[in-house]
Amino acid sequence: MSGPDLLSAGDERLAPRSAVRRLMARPELGALVGAVAVFLFFAVVTSTFLTPGALGTVLYSASTIGIMAVPVALLMIGGEFDLSAGVLVTTAALASSMVSYQFTAVTWVGVGVSLVVTLGIGLFNGWVLTRTRLPSFIVTLGTFLMLTGANLGVTQLVDGTVATKSIADMQGYRSCAWLFAGSFTVGGLTVRATVWWWLGLVLVAGWLLLRTRFGNWVFAVGGDADAARAVGVPVGRTKIALYLGVALCAWILGQHLLFSFDTVQSGEGVGNELIYIVAAVIGGCLITGGYGSAAGSALGAAIFGMTSKGIVYAQWDPDWFKFFLGAMLLLATLLNSWVRRRAEHG
Amino acid sequence: MTAPPPPLLELSGIGKNYGSVLALRDVGLVVEAGSISCVLGDNGAGKSTLIKVVAGLHAHDTGSYRISGEEVHLSSPRQALDRGIATVYQDLAVVPLMPVWRNFFLGSELQRGRGPTARLDVAAMRATTREALLRMGIDLRDVDQPIGTLSGGERQCTAIARAVHFGAKVLVLDEPTAALGVKQSGVVLKYVAAARDQGLGVVLITHNPHHAYLVGDRFLLLKRGRMAGSHTRAEITLEQLTAEMAGGSELAELSHELRRAGVVPADPGEGTEPTT
Numbered sequence: 001m002s003g004p005d006l007l008s009a010g011d012e013r014l015a016p017r018s019a020v021r022r023l024m025a026r027p028e029l030g031a032l033v034g035a036v037a038v039f040l041f042f043a044v045v046t047s048t049f050l051t052p053g054a055l056g057t058v059l060y061s062a063s064t065i066g067i068m069a070v071p072v073a074l075l076m077i078g079g080e081f082d083l084s085a086g087v088l089v090t091t092a093a094l095a096s097s098m099v100s101y102q103f104t105a106v107t108w109v110g111v112g113v114s115l116v117v118t119l120g121i122g123l124f125n126g127w128v129l130t131r132t133r134l135p136s137f138i139v140t141l142g143t144f145l146m147l148t149g150a151n152l153g154v155t156q157l158v159d160g161t162v163a164t165k166s167i168a169d170m171q172g173y174r175s176c177a178w179l180f181a182g183s184f185t186v187g188g189l190t191v192r193a194t195v196w197w198w199l200g201l202v203l204v205a206g207w208l209l210l211r212t213r214f215g216n217w218v219f220a221v222g223g224d225a226d227a228a229r230a231v232g233v234p235v236g237r238t239k240i241a242l243y244l245g246v247a248l249c250a251w252i253l254g255q256h257l258l259f260s261f262d263t264v265q266s267g268e269g270v271g272n273e274l275i276y277i278v279a280a281v282i283g284g285c286l287i288t289g290g291y292g293s294a295a296g297s298a299l300g301a302a303i304f305g306m307t308s309k310g311i312v313y314a315q316w317d318p319d320w321f322k323f324f325l326g327a328m329l330l331l332a333t334l335l336n337s338w339v340r341r342r343a344e345h346g
Numbered sequence: 347m348t349a350p351p352p353p354l355l356e357l358s359g360i361g362k363n364y365g366s367v368l369a370l371r372d373v374g375l376v377v378e379a380g381s382i383s384c385v386l387g388d389n390g391a392g393k394s395t396l397i398k399v400v401a402g403l404h405a406h407d408t409g410s411y412r413i414s415g416e417e418v419h420l421s422s423p424r425q426a427l428d429r430g431i432a433t434v435y436q437d438l439a440v441v442p443l444m445p446v447w448r449n450f451f452l453g454s455e456l457q458r459g460r461g462p463t464a465r466l467d468v469a470a471m472r473a474t475t476r477e478a479l480l481r482m483g484i485d486l487r488d489v490d491q492p493i494g495t496l497s498g499g500e501r502q503c504t505a506i507a508r509a510v511h512f513g514a515k516v517l518v519l520d521e522p523t524a525a526l527g528v529k530q531s532g533v534v535l536k537y538v539a540a541a542r543d544q545g546l547g548v549v550l551i552t553h554n555p556h557h558a559y560l561v562g563d564r565f566l567l568l569k570r571g572r573m574a575g576s577h578t579r580a581e582i583t584l585e586q587l588t589a590e591m592a593g594g595s596e597l598a599e600l601s602h603e604l605r606r607a608g609v610v611p612a613d614p615g616e617g618t619e620p621t622t
Binding site for chain 2: 207211212213215216219220223224226227228230231232233286290291
């Protein structure tokens, strides 16, 4: 009945499950195919897409979405949404700018206070969610509206206009700008700091998801929270940690916004939360949780970057961008569900 | 002169109230190592309440609960687990989209390294999962496949193997065959027997006397929260068990009524057995 010989027999039966099948089972497959297709498409129809200047712009555009798509994807795998992610970026930038301007003349203080404020809001989201057991759609819709109002209201109150005052002449501005908004050029290709942040986040998130106990818990709380609780997974703490991840990345992107322009428009960020979610879904995240990948979210963000800039290079009306995106989202979701069904029951 | 070791589990005179509802009254249950105790009863007989008391989900109100001779008053499933009592519920507590090996170790993951470099020991977990399943006689094609792709019987067996692997001394199975077909039920019962042969004490909750009699050593019948019968295998036949389970005299009355109405043939015992 049993014995070591069965082990090898089991392995032999494995051979027919081909490498193709394993590839099909990866969540980011659809996004990879889509990214390659979009890249080839714009490389062919435009003459400028493959120039270093254009590629640098595309990379930058992808990175500003990708930095947030990574934690939003992890949160979706954990079974929750964060509709406040877009305006939270603006809140992080505003907090940093105002604290620096009003209380000190050192930008690093503002950057530090902003981190505390942003993480506090993430903690609030996660804590309210786990304590009240309300759906995350409602909880974060609430914080989304509150933050949207507070961003405008507080800026109006403090600065009297819709934008913050310039902090460009403050101590520490140059080092902050280097860290969050710097760039360097190799062979005509300008790589902005956000690209490094983005790649770093994707690598860390991928490692966390697939190779740590925390990652195992993220898949479990999104896949079946009750089952996870029954075997001793701390469901509440895992979800709170995921909201803190979103807040941390919102802080990074917020500092980038501030230090690349030295002032912040308080109405920015509204609508971006949906772009992050779409990037995560195109990257293979299941809307119901329990399935997805960090690399997929990066591919989703890359598709966004290539499309938004490619349409400009192709000299089309940029209004078509959203249309294209909607079609992309539908296609990706269909492809994902088809691939998953094949992988599960093929 | 030493006394024989106390049974793994010994419940006597157990009572449990939910407000004014008496869910259990004066129920006793003994589970010995290497034996299977079956708890039989219809819906609402108190099987779930008994399982919750044993698993530590609810504390009992009256009576005594001894684990290996030691009187306990459990107030959480963790306490039961720490004493070696593992419960496999009907929904199995598995995450369908996750691979078999990730499910097997969920909540008790093996790690390498310390602090920020702590990471999953994937190779060890894969190998251990395959070995633990093989030891139970379950030969899986691929421990990387999502557990949702396994059949109901395979999932049940994996959940049992998980409990055995993590050092359970007593295995509590809540209706393991309820949602399964005939063949799959047989497979699951085989693994229940395999767990018993490894020296575990098993509590098998079921409403199917046929399944219980195939593997059981003791039978506890519950009815409306009370013990309606407690037998060892030597004391009772399958027919008696079935009759008692279905309510003895009530069953005789029912079959009489059905016969009068012409719903069943004159002697229902005759037609069901093949005559070879």
